[in-house]
Amino acid sequence: MSKVTVVGAGNVGATVANVLAHKDIVNEVVLLDIQGDLARGKALDTWQQSPIESFSTRIKGTEDYKETAGSDIVVITAGVPRKPGMSRDDLISTNAKIVNAVTTSILEHSENPTIIVVSNPLDVMTYAAYVNSGLPKNKVFGMAGILDTARYRAFLATELEVSPRDIQAVLMGGHGDTMVPLPRYTTVAGIPVTEMIEEEVLDGIVARTKKGGGELVGLMGTSAWYAPGAAAAQMVESIVKDDGRIFPCCVYLDGEYGMEDIFLGVPVQLGKEGIKKVIELDLNEEEMELLQESENHVRGVMDTYKEMQNK
Numbered sequence: 394m395s396k397v398t399v400v401g402a403g404n405v406g407a408t409v410a411n412v413l414a415h416k417d418i419v420n421e422v423v424l425l426d427i428q429g430d431l432a433r434g435k436a437l438d439t440w441q442q443s444p445i446e447s448f449s450t451r452i453k454g455t456e457d458y459k460e461t462a463g464s465d466i467v468v469i470t471a472g473v474p475r476k477p478g479m480s481r482d483d484l485i486s487t488n489a490k491i492v493n494a495v496t497t498s499i500l501e502h503s504e505n506p507t508i509i510v511v512s513n514p515l516d517v518m519t520y521a522a523y524v525n526s527g528l529p530k531n532k533v534f535g536m537a538g539i540l541d542t543a544r545y546r547a548f549l550a551t552e553l554e555v556s557p558r559d560i561q562a563v564l565m566g567g568h569g570d571t572m573v574p575l576p577r578y579t580t581v582a583g584i585p586v587t588e589m590i591e592e593e594v595l596d597g598i599v600a601r602t603k604k605g606g607g608e609l610v611g612l613m614g615t616s617a618w619y620a621p622g623a624a625a626a627q628m629v630e631s632i633v634k635d636d637g638r639i640f641p642c643c644v645y646l647d648g649e650y651g652m653e654d655i656f657l658g659v660p661v662q663l664g665k666e667g668i669k670k671v672i673e674l675d676l677n678e679e680e681m682e683l684l685q686e687s688e689n690h691v692r693g694v695m696d697t698y699k700e701m702q703n704k
């Protein structure tokens with residue numbers, strides 16, 4: 394059984410800890426935040442559900458990195474969320490400093506953890522954690538694709554009046570408006586989605602998915618947390634269980650899809666070693682063009698990050 398640290402006890406971090414505790418698959422969850430009392434309070438509140446919800450995962454809140462010692466998996470959610478009118482990329486100057494500081498502190502107390510980054514702008518914050526940690530590429534990756542496909546699947550389930558469980562889909566690219574949902578790889582209980590829905594309606598759902606995060610920011614004044622928290626917890630679960638599951642995740646590309654030295658969303662198999670395998674799909678010309686557009690966008694944000702680091 395494993396020890397998991399969640400950094401950031403805000404909306405997303407507290408949800409990751411809460412969902413993980415309910416899954417009852419790890420020994421201990423440490424919830425760390427610079428606001429120590431907030432972390433302690435949310436951890437205590439979560440733990441007090443245990444008799445009702447029947448779980449025994451211990452959960453502790455703290456601001457002290459010593460408590461994170463020996464973590465197997467670390468989920469980084471620390472950082473500011475966007476407000477209406479902002480893009481995820483607008484968060485870079487604040488969140489890069491936070492993610493780099495958190496990564497350094499984590500590595501001071503845990504030797505070889507698997508790091509899952511959630512903070513935005515996701516693809517570049519994952520790159521920052523990778524470079525700063527010096528960990529191998531299979532041990533540092535980001536959560537985005539599970540959330541983005543969940544939104545796509547949920548929209549399709551509503552439209553088709555079917556169970557979201559029966560919808561399977563692949564989505565690639567950066568975690569932003571250039572993400573690439575792939576209708577050609579979308580099925581409803583094994584049936585190609587294109588046989589179940591009109592093209593125009595599907596196009597509308599793809600467009601809504603791409604702006605799915607922004608839709609929620611518009612409604613709530615801050616970004617989402619229930620689905621993002623559940624998505625990160627699902628990644629932890631599949632690493633701990635090592636059950637061979639395949640999800641779209643933001644990973645380091647080292648020649649796959651003809652791309653190098655960039656973090657981007659692609660389908661991967663997760664396992665106890667982190668990324669077990671990157672799956673290379675045979676994309677058609679149009680899909681590849683969309684992926685390259687997304688790559689170009691993420692490279693632009695990476696350049697901003699690199700300039701910040703050189704100052």
Ligand SMILES: NC(=O)C1=CN([C@@H]2O[C@H](COP(=O)(O)OP(=O)(O)OC[C@H]3O[C@@H](n4cnc5c(N)ncnc54)[C@H](O)[C@@H]3O)[C@@H](O)[C@H]2O)C=CC1
Nearest residue numbers: 401402403404405426427471472473474511512513536621
């Ligand atoms: N990858 C994805 O799909 C998603 C990413 N996000 C991102 O996750 C991040 C967190 O979002 P929320 O939880 O809604 O924000 P929040 O404001 O509710 O929580 C953030 C927490 O981070 C803490 N924090 C700040 N600096 C810290 C540091 N140096 N060390 C430890 N803790 C620190 C704050 O005290 C706060 O409690 C944002 O950057 C947001 O954009 C949110 C949803 C989905």
Ligand SMILES: O=C([O-])CC(=O)C(=O)O
Nearest residue numbers: 475481513606607616617
């Ligand atoms: O939209 C945001 O800023 C937060 C996020 O990444 C998401 O919910 O997809």
